[in-house]
Amino acid sequence: MESTELNWRLLAKRQWPLALSLTGIAIAETGSINTALGWWQVPGVLVICVIAVLAPRRPFDAALALAFAIVCVALYMRFLGVAFEPHFFFSGANVSITGAAMATIAVLVREVPQWRAVSGTVLVVAAMVAAEVLGWPVVAPVEYREYGPDTTSYLFGASILLVLAVGSGLYFRARDNERASQLAASVAAAQNAERMALARELHDVVAHYVTAIVVHAQAGQMNREVDVLPSIAASGTEALTAMRRLVGTMRDGTSSGPAASSSLVDDVRTLASDSGLPVHLSVDLQDAVPQELARSVLRLVQESLTNTQKHADAVSSVDVALSSGDGSLRLFVADDGVASDVPVGGSGGYGLVGMRERVELLGGTFSAGRREPTGWTVRAELPLA
DSSP: OOOOOOOHHHHHHHHHHHHHHHHHHHHHHGGGOOSTGGGGHHHHHHHHHHHHHHGGGSHHHHHHHHHHHHHHHHHHHHHHTOOOTTBSSSSSOBHHHHHHHHHHHHHHHHHSOHHHHHHHHHHHHHHHHHHHHHHHHHHHHHHSSSSOOOHHHHHHHHHHHHHHHHHHHHHHHHHHHHHHHHHHHHHHHHHHHHHHHHHHHIIIIIHHHHHHHHHHHHHHHHOTTSOOHHHHHHHHHHHHHHHHHHHHHHHHOOOOSOOOOSOHHHHHHHHHHHHTSOEEEEEEOOSOOOHHHHHHHHHHHHHHHHHHHHHEESOOOEEEEEEEETTEEEEEEEEOOEEOSSOTTOOOSOHHHHHHHHHHHTTOEEEEEEOSSSOEEEEEEEEOO
16 A cells, blocks of 8 residues: 655645635534434544544555544444434545545545546545435434425535545646656756766866876886876875765865965966976966865866867967956966877867866856967956955
């Protein structure tokens, strides 16, 4: 049997209006009880109302229990020879029982598969009809001695109530489906954003150190006298550290990549020194740079230097300029190298894409292209606020 696994706290939050309504109606109905035996309807009505309130936990089971309870209460009321007071239809169920049946049908239509919703609704309606049939011999001799009941009006009213119950269930079912679709879309978008962030970190951080390893290894092959092993070991250690950070990000959701230190200039200078390229650094920062923005700037500088290592030969100068003013931070990176026929380690073509995405996510502008007569230029402007 299906279970919506609705915990008690959520059930109370969702069902308290129904519980209060049914309780108020049941209490009001006791004012119409005229005989001592008539009070026997109260326990049965309370059981039926409780089943309706708890219906969202196991809707189909609740429909079965409700139908059984309605028939049982109608049977013992017939055995006692008294009618429900006040009876809502010809002779059977009162207002509270009718409201409980409507609420249960609405939950059925909302929660369970179609064939179970139909069969459960039929059972509840059949139980209501059975209550009418069982109560008729008690009520008819008293209330319909001269004139019979207005069958058309009663049937029309019962049909309206059934349509309201089914319509409410269908409305909430549609809303639940729409909410589930929106939630699935939001989860997919969040997962895609996380994948893109991890892809950028892999490309900007890990690929940077792997490129350095390849460059140093190639230098060692061309000149056996150069001791490149310490540089390769350092780059390998940094690559492993970056990979561990990314694994930690995927496992516990912590921020990936190292955060910028208190000095963006020192961080950029360290990157330039570790790259092994002839970098000329120019800094004119007149505003404080937020930590997250500084981290993104480091990634842009890092990826620019990595691209120079991978794609350029005969590099004699790399200019890196950082400046701020008018609420913006501007980055300029330019080299004078000659385009390499075979990029170091190959080229996945994601470097510029990742840089552009990173800048646009921060609300900035990005451009990159060749410079004359040789070289490559990267420009980015990011808002400080």
